[in-house]
């Protein structure tokens with residue numbers, strides 16, 4: 171029999187079934203415990219009747235098989251298998267992390283109290299049986315469903331296009347709706363139809379923080395549907411019971427992050443990917459899977475529709491819609507009475523009152539405070555200031571990274587955001603002894619401090635990864651915002667994604683410029699999306715919103731389209747540039763990244779990998795395939811050293827995807843031998859970050 175294991179080795183891993191327990195095909199997808207070297211690992215059965223390449227006497231025997239949990243469905247195994255092949259990862263490394271921790275641990279797990287009591291569920295065990303789920307409320311009880319609003323004309327038109335697709339097999343549709351246009355209401359109406367026909371639905375959101383809001387909206391409308399969450403921050407018991415409920419069909423809707431794309435859903439009838447453009451869908455460590463792209467594969471596999479929602483679609487998605495390869499429906503107006511916010515630039519070169527704040531922004535904030543409205547001040551950097559400087563030229567740099575240390579005041583210290591190094595703040599310049607060290611630039615804590623001085627009566631809350639750490643911080647904060655216990659929010663991207671805060675009428679962007687200098691070719695796309703999303707937080711209630719964007723580069727072309735909130739115009743320009751430069755979506759990339767204690771080791775490995783790639787390309791049978799892939803020279807990564815490790819990368823560029831996939835299929839298996847033991851490496855297919 172063949173087993174998937176979460177180890178960084180290619181496998182396959184063949185075992186003998188226990189002598190007293192011959193496995194059958196029904197056991198495919200079940201969890202087994204197996205000996206592995208000196209360890210014992212949990213694995214998933216992939217096949218029972220296999221002729222192993224290994225002699226039988228060398229095979230070890232499976233220790234035990236777990237038949238209490240239902241098997242991972244064949245469809246999920248097939249999805250994981252596709253992902254492993256596409257992203258050049260080992261199947262077990264994709265599959266096992268996607269399972270609830272209880273099912274991939276070697277410990278005996280306990281049946282949790284069901285979150286959802288459907289016809290297929292066992293009655294609940296006595297209370298207190300599992301401490302993990304004690305706090306889980308009883309969601310089986312009927313409530314009254316929340317009333318649905320009357321659809322806007324645009325929503326109704328969107329549904330008229332989308333509903334027929336529910337019964338028409340696989341299709342991909344982009345729901346391009348401006349911020350506040352009521353995309354969620356469209357999702358809910360589609361869910362109603364799907365649930366009415368006995369289907370299950372999967373809703374993906376890009377971040378854990380966005381799960382509670384989506385969960386609440388779906389549960390409110392469908393109190394009896396059994397709506398469960400699947401993400402990595404759930405307690406083990408809740409994660410397991412949600413998985414079991416989805417698997418048994420007791421739960422009809424799963425709301426989750428990336429890994430939920432592997433949720434077991436026997437009656438899956440609709441897949442929704444909310445904020446489909448969000449880079450968080452791409453995993454940045456381990457197997458570099460892209461959950462949105464896998465969601466498309468999954469929908470195709472099941473012959474069901476997939477809906478991609480966004481106000482700022484990924485250019486890849488937009489290009490496909492423009493080319494007619496996928497369908498598109500648009501919501502161009504906000505669902506509630508208020509219009510889209512009014513965006514304006516504030517030229518920072520003309521008068522700054524207090525470090526980083528223009529008079530215009532300060533006045534606008536004061537006005538909101540007087541009127542009892544809420545404001546949001548956006549700065550996408552946490553800490554107090556990006557670094558500390560002396561007049562002699564000294565800068566607080568990390569010893570182990572090519573990066574500055576970030577100044578923090580709460581708690582005080584210099585911190586490296588890349589390697590985590592911490593230092594005390596020096597009282598004098600380590601280089602010249604000068605006592606007058608200056609904080610350079612702005613970050614959330616400094617903006618918070620400045621605002622407290624500028625607006626002494628305002629209730630200010632800072633929202634970043636340092637202030638929102640514990641599980642309860644976020645719900646508490648959302649409650650405070652909603653109850654108007656906060657006047658001004660200062661925060662990073664955490665605050666801007668997808669949330670609906672009707673009290674906010676002003677958004678101020680402290681400094682949009684850093685991203686305009688970034689070298690990654692996707693930087694303008696990300697900045698545009700970020701600014702349009704943050705702007706979209708303004709004026710979602712009945713009072714129209716105002717957005718002030720401070721910049722020293724007001725003539726930058728990106729702002730032209732932004733001020734008109736013209737996503738289509740921006741996308742057109744960007745796509746023209748991408749096409750001229752042969753960049754995605756007009757070409758396909760893979761990046762081989764290397765990390766070692768010296769530049770030479772990285773360069774040697776990537777040089778050898780590049781030679782090997784060239785050789786494989788020359789061997790390709792068709793001339794077309796030989797011309798389709800280009801191997802670049804190894805170069806140091808944008809962040810060339812982290813925690814003492816040097817980082818390099820090698821780019822593979824292809825005009826045709828199949829040619830790249832064919833090359834990677836032969837190249838990747840040879841890389842461990844080329845790398846040896848000195849280099850850590852990873853392969854990123856369709857990378858989101860390329861600098």
Ligand code: ADP
Nearest residue numbers: 319320321322349350351352353354355505670
């Ligand atoms: P989006 O996800 O497109 O940014 P939301 O779904 O959050 O927008 O909707 C924005 C606001 O408009 C929400 O408060 C929502 O309840 C409200 N809304 C949506 N559709 C309607 C409608 N048809 N009538 C009234 N209010 C609506």
Ligand code: ZN
Nearest residue numbers: 568571586589
């Ligand atoms: Zn560092």
Ligand code: ZN
Nearest residue numbers: 560562599602
């Ligand atoms: Zn100095």
